[in-house]
Amino acid sequence: xxxxxxxxxxAIAGLFGLLxxxxxxxxxxxxxxxxxxxWAIECAEMTGQPVPDHPPLNLLHPRSRCPSCGAGIAWYxxxxxxxxxxxxxxxxxxxxxxxxxxPLVELLTGALFAWVFAQHGIGWTTxxxxxFVGAIVALAFIDWDTTLLPDxxxxxxxxxxxxxxxxxxxxxxxxxxxxxxxxGYLSLWSVYWVFKLATGKEGMGYGDFKLFAAxxxxxxxxxxxxxxxxxxxxxxxxxxxxxxxxxxxxxxxIPFGPFLALAGLAxxxxxxxxxxxxxxx
Numbered sequence: 001x002x003x004x005x006x007x008x009x010x011a012i013a014g015l016f017g018l019l020x021x022x023x024x025x026x027x028x029x030x031x032x033x034x035x036x037x038x039w040a041i042e043c044a045e046m047t048g049q050p051v052p053d054h055p056p057l058n059l060l061h062p063r064s065r066c067p068s069c070g071a072g073i074a075w076y077x078x079x080x081x082x083x084x085x086x087x088x089x090x091x092x093x094x095x096x097x098x099x100x101x102x103p104l105v106e107l108l109t110g111a112l113f114a115w116v117f118a119q120h121g122i123g124w125t126t127x128x129x130x131x132f133v134g135a136i137v138a139l140a141f142i143d144w145d146t147t148l149l150p151d152x153x154x155x156x157x158x159x160x161x162x163x164x165x166x167x168x169x170x171x172x173x174x175x176x177x178x179x180x181x182x183x184g185y186l187s188l189w190s191v192y193w194v195f196k197l198a199t200g201k202e203g204m205g206y207g208d209f210k211l212f213a214a215x216x217x218x219x220x221x222x223x224x225x226x227x228x229x230x231x232x233x234x235x236x237x238x239x240x241x242x243x244x245x246x247x248x249x250x251x252x253x254i255p256f257g258p259f260l261a262l263a264g265l266a267x268x269x270x271x272x273x274x275x276x277x278x279x280x281x
Contacts, residue, residue, distance in 0.1 A: 018106045018109065021105050026059055028141045032146045037057065040054075109137055135160075137261070149211055165177035176222065182213070208256050211261070215263070234263075263275065
């Protein structure tokens with residue numbers, strides 16, 4: 001027990017986070033593809049068209065492969081961070097570059113798990129925040145890649161926030177968590193409709209409403225204002241930088257979910273009151 005409560009315990013939590021981060025890379029890559037296949041099947045069934053015959057794909061099958069040459073990745077070539085360094089960021093079979101983001105996701109998740117453990121030690125609260133971190137990291141990168149925030153993650157995250165509040169694991173009362181979820185969803189829903197009625201365009205997606213509702217459930221309604229302000233400020237700064245560097249995607253948009261996710265992680269680490277100070281309020 002002393003081992004787990006010492007710096008060794010923090011290190012073990014960080015190593016566990018590295019493993020979870022490796023799995024999150026699979027989620028980030030495969031979940032959007034799984035959703036697209038599901039939509040294609042549903043569309044075919046509704047229109048009476050032949051159902052597409054896709055090979056099986058889920059988070060566990062098939063085994064990981066190089067996207068360039070299709071070579072299978074052995075377990076010893078899939079050790080978080082270490083394998084990337086030993087392979088020098090290249091596929092063992094074809095030599096194609098492996099994205100730097102893979103080890104970065106692993107390191108980010110490992111660092112966040114270590115921080116959570118250092119703050120809360122052994123217990124259900126730590127496990128709850130581990131789950132929050134994993135979901136937020138996955139959502140941020142999925143949205144950046146695809147502008148999708150899957151219901152498969154956002155909706156369970158909302159319910160999880162309410163449940164951990166009920167059990168007292170998040171430090172937020174159930175009442176504050178409930179109104180946080182309601183306020184988070186309705187606030188962005190209202191902004192969406194005002195913008196759409198004024199411009200005829202959609203400024204954000206429904207996934208953003210659900211993600212902000214989840215953040216409200218985990219941190220309470222009091223955290224909504226500092227989190228949305230921080231997300232908006234960072235999003236504006238990055239949007240302007242991308243515009244001047246010609247880095248904006250076709251259509252000139254950037255997803256808002258990653259900035260909400262970043263604000264949620266900041267609220268976890270420093271607290272909502274410090275976020276207000278950061279944005280000048």
